[in-house]
Amino acid sequence: MRAVKVEHMNNDIINNIGLNHYLILAALLFVTGMAGVLLRRNIIVLLMSIELMLNSVNLTFVAFSKYLGILDGHIMVFFVMTIAAAEAAVGLALAVSIFKRFNEVNIRFFEHLKG
Amino acid sequence: MNHSLLMALLILAPFVGFLINGARYKKHSANVAGVIATAAVAISFISAVLLVLDLVAMPVESRKIAVSFFEWMAVDKFKINAGFVVDQISAIMILVITGVGTLIHLFSVGYMHHDKGVAKYFAYLNLFIFNMLLLVLGDNLLVMFVGWEGVGLCSYLLIGFWFTDKEKAAAGMKAFVTNRIGDAAFLLGMFVLFITFGTLNFSELNALAPTVAEASWLGAVTLGTLFLFIGATGKSAQIPLYVWLPDAMAGPTPVSALIHAATMVTAGVYMIVRLNPLFIMAPNTMMVIAVIGAATAVFAATIGMTQWDIKKVLAYSTVSQLGYMFLACGVGAFGAAMFHLMTHAFFKALMFLGSGSVIHAMHEEQDIRKMGGLKKYMPITHITFLLGWLAIIGMPPFAGFFSKDEILAYAFNSPFGSPVLWAAGALGATLTAFYMTRLMALTFWGKSRVPSDIHPHESPAIMTIPLIVLAILSVIGGWIGIPHVIGEHLGHIPNMWEHWLHPVISPIPGWQAIDHTTEWTLMGVSVGLALISAIVAYQFYVKAPETPKKIAESIKPVYNLVYNKYFVDEAYFGGIINPLVNISRNTWYYIDVNFIDKMTYWAGDLMRGMGSMVRSVQTGNMQQYAMYIGIGVVVALSFVVMR
Numbered sequence: 039m040r041a042v043k044v045e046h047m048n049n050d051i052i053n054n055i056g057l058n059h060y061l062i063l064a065a066l067l068f069v070t071g072m073a074g075v076l077l078r079r080n081i082i083v084l085l086m087s088i089e090l091m092l093n094s095v096n097l098t099f100v101a102f103s104k105y106l107g108i109l110d111g112h113i114m115v116f117f118v119m120t121i122a123a124a125e126a127a128v129g130l131a132l133a134v135s136i137f138k139r140f141n142e143v144n145i146r147f148f149e150h151l152k153g
Numbered sequence: 154m155n156h157s158l159l160m161a162l163l164i165l166a167p168f169v170g171f172l173i174n175g176a177r178y179k180k181h182s183a184n185v186a187g188v189i190a191t192a193a194v195a196i197s198f199i200s201a202v203l204l205v206l207d208l209v210a211m212p213v214e215s216r217k218i219a220v221s222f223f224e225w226m227a228v229d230k231f232k233i234n235a236g237f238v239v240d241q242i243s244a245i246m247i248l249v250i251t252g253v254g255t256l257i258h259l260f261s262v263g264y265m266h267h268d269k270g271v272a273k274y275f276a277y278l279n280l281f282i283f284n285m286l287l288l289v290l291g292d293n294l295l296v297m298f299v300g301w302e303g304v305g306l307c308s309y310l311l312i313g314f315w316f317t318d319k320e321k322a323a324a325g326m327k328a329f330v331t332n333r334i335g336d337a338a339f340l341l342g343m344f345v346l347f348i349t350f351g352t353l354n355f356s357e358l359n360a361l362a363p364t365v366a367e368a369s370w371l372g373a374v375t376l377g378t379l380f381l382f383i384g385a386t387g388k389s390a391q392i393p394l395y396v397w398l399p400d401a402m403a404g405p406t407p408v409s410a411l412i413h414a415a416t417m418v419t420a421g422v423y424m425i426v427r428l429n430p431l432f433i434m435a436p437n438t439m440m441v442i443a444v445i446g447a448a449t450a451v452f453a454a455t456i457g458m459t460q461w462d463i464k465k466v467l468a469y470s471t472v473s474q475l476g477y478m479f480l481a482c483g484v485g486a487f488g489a490a491m492f493h494l495m496t497h498a499f500f501k502a503l504m505f506l507g508s509g510s511v512i513h514a515m516h517e518e519q520d521i522r523k524m525g526g527l528k529k530y531m532p533i534t535h536i537t538f539l540l541g542w543l544a545i546i547g548m549p550p551f552a553g554f555f556s557k558d559e560i561l562a563y564a565f566n567s568p569f570g571s572p573v574l575w576a577a578g579a580l581g582a583t584l585t586a587f588y589m590t591r592l593m594a595l596t597f598w599g600k601s602r603v604p605s606d607i608h609p610h611e612s613p614a615i616m617t618i619p620l621i622v623l624a625i626l627s628v629i630g631g632w633i634g635i636p637h638v639i640g641e642h643l644g645h646i647p648n649m650w651e652h653w654l655h656p657v658i659s660p661i662p663g664w665q666a667i668d669h670t671t672e673w674t675l676m677g678v679s680v681g682l683a684l685i686s687a688i689v690a691y692q693f694y695v696k697a698p699e700t701p702k703k704i705a706e707s708i709k710p711v712y713n714l715v716y717n718k719y720f721v722d723e724a725y726f727g728g729i730i731n732p733l734v735n736i737s738r739n740t741w742y743y744i745d746v747n748f749i750d751k752m753t754y755w756a757g758d759l760m761r762g763m764g765s766m767v768r769s770v771q772t773g774n775m776q777q778y779a780m781y782i783g784i785g786v787v788v789a790l791s792f793v794v795m796r
Contacts, residue, residue: 076779
């Protein structure tokens with residue numbers, strides 16, 4: 039009985055997960071990523087945070103796609119993933135070169151463009 | 154040989170010489186450079202002789218060799234060819250330029266032997282000959298103007314040849330600037346003529362000229378010719394723009410002989426003769442030319458009487474003789490002007506080269522007070538200088554006599570002339586005889602005043618040969634223009650000069666043949682006056698050297714005025730140059746520095762101030778930028794959502 043109830047409850051929860059839940063999760067992920075970008079000093083962490091933000095956007099795309107029953111969002115996600123991969127490659131290359139130069143991966147070494 | 158080829162050879166040979174010497178001016182020794190340069194001019198001379206021989210062989214009515222190499226520019230109706238023409242007038246000029254030029258190049262080989270920049274010197278000299286040929290051969294005013302500017306440039310370069318001496322460099326600059334004033338007027342003259350006639354071609358202008366006689370002062374022809382004449386006063390050193398020529402003596406002496414006596418300074422006279430049908434249509438211009446010419450002739454001669462520098466005396470003499478040529482042009486005696494131009498080229502080049510020989514012998518000493526008695530040491534220079542002296546003071550039968558007396562006869566008899574102009578001319582001749590005799594006496598005759606550490610010596614053959622040739626020309630050069638009144642007593646010798654130039658010289662309107670008694674009288678008076686004045690000068694400076702000093706003492710204010718060249722330079726400085734400099738300096742200080750500069754600084758400071766306000770935003774901290782972007786997105790979105 040108890041098990042059934044749980045199963046029922048689970049089904050219930052799954053059935054009750056709507057667009058809003060996805061959007062809220064995506065927003066949370068996005069804010070987490072953004073906080074990482076704005077606050078952390080380690081370039082690697084920064085890159086990871088950017089991935090997080092990109093993936094939160096992907097989540098919204100897929101959620102909307104499912105909600106509206108069209109495939110456009112899916113296609114967009116593939117684009118974003120490709121670009122994210124490229125961006126990660128460039129970003130990591132930068133991180134490597136900055137590490138080679140300064141023996142550290144701290145963002146403050148990029149602060150040469152002061153006005 | 155065909156004419157275009159000869160013409161090209163004539164013009165380009167000196168240019169090639171210039172390129173060769175100019176390209177290797179540090180390498181060539183005096184002899185190499187001298188041979189190249191002299192050969193270049195000699196080739197020119199031979200081409201000129203061949204061309205003139207062809208010209209003589211032509212029938213009188215079509216006597217003209219015209220070559221057009223290419224169309225230089227064509228703008229609407231303004232079409233200019235690189236065209237060159239040898240006719241009766243330019244034939245004389247090319248022979249004088251290349252002939253005397255060759256002799257002077259030869260002389261320079263000896264004179265400039267010890268100079269360091271000798272190849273550069275010869276390069277400039279060749280370039281000068283090239284430009285001078287452009288000037289006289291051009292068949293339109295614009296080609297002439299190119300040569301006109303070119304000779305001015307070479308004159309500047311050669312006057313300031315020893316430019317490490319600041320005074321000499323300044324003399325070159327003065328010559329250039331003074332010439333530029335004249336050149337500006339020359340340009341204006343060209344504009345006026347082009348607007349009026351629609352062409353700058355000499356033959357077309359001269360063909361159109363007889364239709365435009367005008368008596369007013371402000372007519373196009375009068376204005377145009379007056380402007381051209383102002384150009385001529387610059388180039389040919391007439392009042393008021395003569396001041397550069399005496400200073401131009403800072404250049405090497407052969408340069409003074411070639412440029413500042415024989416050729417370049419006569420360019421103005423040549424230009425007027427070239428356009429004589431046009432000038433004769435403007436009686437007012439003619440009057441101005443005659444008056445300026447006569448005034449210059451007397452004015453410069455008086456200054457010449459008081460100078461102590463051998464070259465300065467000759468320089469003022471040149472100014473004065475050029476005055477004669479302009480007097481001749483002004484009274485319509487264009488043929489006589491050309492005649493005097495040629496004889497003057499001979500004897501003045503001779504005297505300048507002679508003075509060069511003296512200066513060379515005296516180790517760069519130019520003060521005639523430190524000379525005297527050089528006859529003994531320099532027999533050839535003395536004899537040749539003596540012949541030049543006889544020619545310039547107008548003793549028959551030397552060259553100067555014929556040309557000068559023809560000018561004086563015209564000045565007296567021409568409808569454009571007047572007894573006053575004649576009297577001025579005769580006075581000029583008298584003064585010329587005086588200062589030239591003075592120069593002879595102080596340099597060659599009398600007791601030697603040479604400092605004991607200088608041992609004068611005769612110059613080498615390479616310098617005396619040109620002197621001898623020029624001396625011969627100074628003696629016989631006048632015989633091709635013997636006036637009828639003398640010729641008929643010598644077995645009817647024709648006046649070859651007049652016959653030669655007759656087709657290209659406009660007749661003087663209202664000319665009445667001069668009767669023989671008058672002509673003999675005029676001749677007698679001017680020769681007599683010159684003779685007396687020469688004897689007086691001889692007495693003064695050889696027999697009784699104290700007399701001139703006493704006379705100078707007794708008329709001290711006048712003497713000082715003349716000795717200081719009438720303070721014309723000072724007047725120009727005080728009246729024109731310094732005020733101009735002051736105006737420039739004030740505009741520079743008050744307008745440029747204090748207004749325009751300040752304005753731009755102020756604008757710059759404004760931008761900088763504005764920049765500094767927002768500069769702190771750019772920290773270089775990427776995370777901050779990212780935050781700004783984030784805030785921006787939020788603001789933008791909330792704006793969209795709230796609305």
